[in-house]
Amino acid sequence: MQEKRNRPVHGEIWKHFKGNLYEILECPVIHTETRAEYVVYRALYGDYGVFCRPLNMFMSEVDHEKYPDTEQKWRFEKHKGGRP
Numbered sequence: 001m002q003e004k005r006n007r008p009v010h011g012e013i014w015k016h017f018k019g020n021l022y023e024i025l026e027c028p029v030i031h032t033e034t035r036a037e038y039v040v041y042r043a044l045y046g047d048y049g050v051f052c053r054p055l056n057m058f059m060s061e062v063d064h065e066k067y068p069d070t071e072q073k074w075r076f077e078k079h080k081g082g083r084p
Contacts, residue, residue, distance in 0.1 A: 005059055005074070006078070007027055007028065007055070007059075008024040008027045008039055008041070008058070008076075008078070009024060009027065010024055010025065010026055010027070011023065011024060012024045012078060012079075013044070013078075013079040013081075014041070014076045014077065014078055014079055015072070015076065015077055015078075015079045016075065016076055017062045017067070017070050017072040017074070017075055017076070017077075018070075020043065020044070020045055021043075021044040021045070021079055022041040022042060022043055022044060022051075022076070023041060023042045023044055024039065024040075024041050025040045025041055025042055025050065026039075026040045027039040027040070027055065028055055029052070036054060036055075037054070037055040037056075038052050038053065038054055038055055039052070039053055039054075039055050039058045040052050041053075057075070058075065058076050059074065059075070059076070060074070060075050061073060061074055061075065062074065062075055
């Protein structure tokens with residue numbers, strides 16, 4: 001059974017399991033043909049690129065077999081601190 005998690009909300013900061021922070025630009029974004037839900041987010045580092053990822057992938061667990069040293073449970077988790 002999958003754990004219930006709150007969806008990302010516009011303006012929130014989320015942390016990727018590899019350590020980088022991202023600002024949520026919009027969620028959910030609905031694909032017009034498939035009705036699939038996506039998250040649109042901006043990197044808060046480098047060139048501040050904007051990315052889109054399926055919501056279910058954004059909310060998925062880290063593959064701890066592939067990344068055994070990762071302490072974070074989820075691929076993205078809501079950042080507990082303020083803006084960087």
